Amino acid sequence: MFNQILLDGPGKSADLKPAEYISFARLFQVIPMDAVKDALCATASNDKRERDLPNRYMAYFVIALSLFSHCSHQEVFRNLVETLKMMFGPMFDTKIPAKSSITESRQRLGQKPFEHLFRQVVKPIAVRERTIGAFFKGLRLVGIDGCHFTVPDTVENEREFGRATGTDNIPAAYPAIRCVGLIELGTRVLFDYEIGAAGGSKDVSEVALAKKLLPRLQNDQLLLGDRLYGANFRMWRIAKNTGAHLLWRIRKDIRLDCEEVLPDGSYMSAFYDGDRKRIGAESEKVRVIEFDVKLGSAEPERYRLITTLRHTQATLDELAELYHERWEYENTNKEHKQILNAHLDGLRSKTPTLVIQELLGLFLAHFATRSFVHEAALSANIDVDRLSFKHAVSVIRRRAPQAGAFPP
Secondary structure, eight states, X not given: OHHHHHHHOTTTGGGSOGGGSOOHHHHTTSSOHHHHHHHHHHTTOOOSSOOSSOHHHHHHHHHHHHHTTTSOHHHHHHHHHHHHHHHHGGGSOOOOOOHHHHHHHHHHHOXXXXXXXXXXXXXXXXXXXXXXXXXXXXXXXXXXXXEEEEOOOOHHHHHHHXXXXXXXXXXXXXXXXXXXXXXXXXXXEEEEEEEEETTSOGGGSHHHHHHHHGGGOOTTEEEEEOHHHHTOHHHHHHHHTTTOEEEEEOOTTSOOOOOEEOTTSOEEEEEETTTTOOTTOOEEEEEEEEEEEOOTTSOOEEEEEEESSOTTTSOHHXXXXXXXXXXXXXXXXXXXXXXXXXXXXXXXXXXXXHHHHHHHHHHHHHHHHHHHHHHHHHHHTOOGGGSOHHHHHHHHHHHGGGOSOOOO
């Protein structure tokens, strides 16, 4: 059983019987065939005729690309075929197509079905009163941040995504796609996103993408953000107007005058649009939390947070302790880029449409794996952080061809 494999950890799963291993089929129970068919229907991507590589199976192939980043396209397809043969027997016997045929099928499928499938399937999964560390004072903990994924250096990718530049204004070696996402911190599920060109204009900067994403917050969420977000008055107002609560770190150069000291040592201040040009500028009342963080042998660093939570809802010490949960976003990025995509320096697709398709397949593969890790944590009543995502992916890769119930 998958839960027991995860709880046993690496080195113990070999004692289980083959039938108890996780399979391709078990993984894709999270992404059922009905949802795939609905996504194909909604985006007018259904096959007009029965093909050797039907779109409904190619959708699973794209998701599998991220689970088997160390394999060629043909080897990934071979794993998929072996799964189908376990379900349907020798009657489902097909030749392994050339890489060019697989690429043509992916191009025919496009990116829109994956956009629809993600919106339909991927949701926050933490369960109130059961998922340890996922809620604070009844609020679902959510994080926001951005990251880049490098893509192959082709003319099409260069034109669409551009190259990010550093402080020295030197372009990066490869084009890259930028993503800003919302994750459920207690389970590390990325449940919403906006994407754009890493080397594009200000219209697709991390700030611009975040402004599109923030209005989709819910009023039962507490959003943790870093200094990029805390420095922007407009983003603060957009997020606050959703009814969600906020806990954001703010830059040292942002002026926050103390207007009222609160019993726990925090204080009330005014956060201005434009900061220094205050005459006639809009402002928001914020509560300010200040505390020192000591990292290794370095001198303590002063952290300053602003929040919508009142001191009667959460104390300074509680919020200072809570803020480190924001780093779960960094761990999620690592799972995307170094564990699922461990054998590649970036995405492998050579055209913009397939890049976005592959990236969404990566997000779906991560969601499916994280769903089973969460299920295992619930069964043992332990924190999700105590279970290894890397081990879960290893089990899936090792036992994918032993599937017995691929969705028809």
